[in-house]
Amino acid sequence: MxxxxxxxxxxxxxxxxPVRELFEQxxxxxxxxxxxxxxxxxxxxxxxxxxxATLQKRDRAAGLTEPRHYLTVAVxxxxxxxxxxxxxxxxxGPARVEHEEAxxxxxxxxxxxxxxxxxxxxxxxxxxxxxxxxxxxxxxVREIARVLGxxxxxxxxxxxxxxxxxxxRLGSPDER
Amino acid sequence: xxxxxxxxxxxxxRRQAAEITQDSLRHHDIRPVRRSRVAPVLLVLACVVAxxxxxxxxxxxxxxxxxxxxxxxxxxQWRLTEVATGEANTVVSQDIRATASxxxxxxxxxxxxxxxxxxxxxxxxxxFGVRGIGTTLALYDGRDPVRLxxxxxxxxxxxGQHVDAAVLGETLTLRAAGRTLTFQQVGPVxxxxxxxxxxx
Numbered sequence: 001m002x003x004x005x006x007x008x009x010x011x012x013x014x015x016x017x018p019v020r021e022l023f024e025q026x027x028x029x030x031x032x033x034x035x036x037x038x039x040x041x042x043x044x045x046x047x048x049x050x051x052x053a054t055l056q057k058r059d060r061a062a063g064l065t066e067p068r069h070y071l072t073v074a075v076x077x078x079x080x081x082x083x084x085x086x087x088x089x090x091x092x093g094p095a096r097v098e099h100e101e102a103x104x105x106x107x108x109x110x111x112x113x114x115x116x117x118x119x120x121x122x123x124x125x126x127x128x129x130x131x132x133x134x135x136x137x138x139x140x141v142r143e144i145a146r147v148l149g150x151x152x153x154x155x156x157x158x159x160x161x162x163x164x165x166x167x168x169r170l171g172s173p174d175e176r
Numbered sequence: 177x178x179x180x181x182x183x184x185x186x187x188x189x190r191r192q193a194a195e196i197t198q199d200s201l202r203h204h205d206i207r208p209v210r211r212s213r214v215a216p217v218l219l220v221l222a223c224v225v226a227x228x229x230x231x232x233x234x235x236x237x238x239x240x241x242x243x244x245x246x247x248x249x250x251x252x253q254w255r256l257t258e259v260a261t262g263e264a265n266t267v268v269s270q271d272i273r274a275t276a277s278x279x280x281x282x283x284x285x286x287x288x289x290x291x292x293x294x295x296x297x298x299x300x301x302x303x304f305g306v307r308g309i310g311t312t313l314a315l316y317d318g319r320d321p322v323r324l325x326x327x328x329x330x331x332x333x334x335x336g337q338h339v340d341a342a343v344l345g346e347t348l349t350l351r352a353a354g355r356t357l358t359f360q361q362v363g364p365v366x367x368x369x370x371x372x373x374x375x376x
Contacts, residue, residue: 019206020206023205023206027201028196028197028198028201031196031201032193032196033193035192035193035196036189036192036193041196041200041202042202044196045201045202045203049203049206049207052206053206053207053208056206112184112188113188113191113192116184116185116188117188117189117192120185120188120189131185131189132189135182135185135186135189135190136186136189136190136193163181163182163185166181166185167181170181170184
């Protein structure tokens with residue numbers, strides 16, 4: 001999957017998409033991205049609301065050639081701010097892995113999900129963003145680099161480091 | 177294993193994302209921008225502080241200088257052009273040599289058209305004070321009202337009282353003892369200003 005681009009040379013024919021329409025098209029997807037990065041729904045919605053409110057206030061939609069790309073970048077930027085603010089307020093708490101009772105398959109899956117999410121959330125912000133863009137948004141490394149404003153080599157390196165860390169934290173499938 | 181881990185992360189992130197559905201969203205429209213009530217108050221306070229600091233700096237002669245740099249009158253010789261009291265303004269013609277030279281090392285030389293007074297000046301928040309004055313001992317027994325006004329005004333600057341100073345462009349205004357003395361910049365101080373002699 002790649003972020004949709006406007007066709008080259010089509011600027012003159014480009015339709016100006018109202019912010020309201022962008023909201024309807026992308027709000028849910030952006031909240032999901034933000035949620036994967038910041039880790040709680042309330043903050044995720046706040047992040048995306050702020051992005052759209054700013055867009056509306058500045059009437060920026062008219063100049064957006066790649067709305068999805070712009071929104072993803074803006075959401076990640078604001079998510080980063082949330083994480084920074086949170087780090088200032090308190091050190092990240094321990095991972096939420098407290099399910100000890102043996103249970104049915106759905107509970108086991110939930111426990112495993114919690115482990116994976118906790119491991120992803122403990123990654124450094126940049127690595128976490130790369131993982132979310134790669135596995136949630138299905139972006140290619142080149143696209144990830146474009147969204148984050150880094151080189152493809154740096155994006156690839158971040159992804160490799162993130163996966164290496166996750167492998168260590170989660171253990172091999174046999175150990176789980 | 178790598179693929180398995182990727183599948184695990186991908187699946188987990190997507191399951192988590194899928195928990196958020198259109199129906200579960202708290203907002204279904206763009207909410208208005210929240211306006212802080214504190215921000216306007218802080219803005220007003222910042223403006224007040226900026227104006228106050230700016231006024232003090234300008235009054236001191238720091239018109240374009242950052243804090244910690246010398247006042248604008250330092251390093252220049254200034255020629256007295258007018259003495260104003262509450263009652264009268266006296267214009268000082270160019271043939272009457274009355275100057276103030278402020279050396280960067282803290283030496284000040286005041287020439288009142290008859291004598292040269294040399295001492296030290298100490299900068300304050302709004303101007304300076306002069307101390308340790310030594311003077312030549314020439315006498316003036318004339319009756320020229322302008323020269324008498326100049327001698328009195330310049331000598332008052334050296335009396336040890338606080339002098340308010342303000343520089344605006346090439347004009348220096350000093351206020352002391354109910355008088356306002358206006359000077360025009362002559363140029364940078366020169367070592368010869370330390371010795372009483374003919375005007376430059």
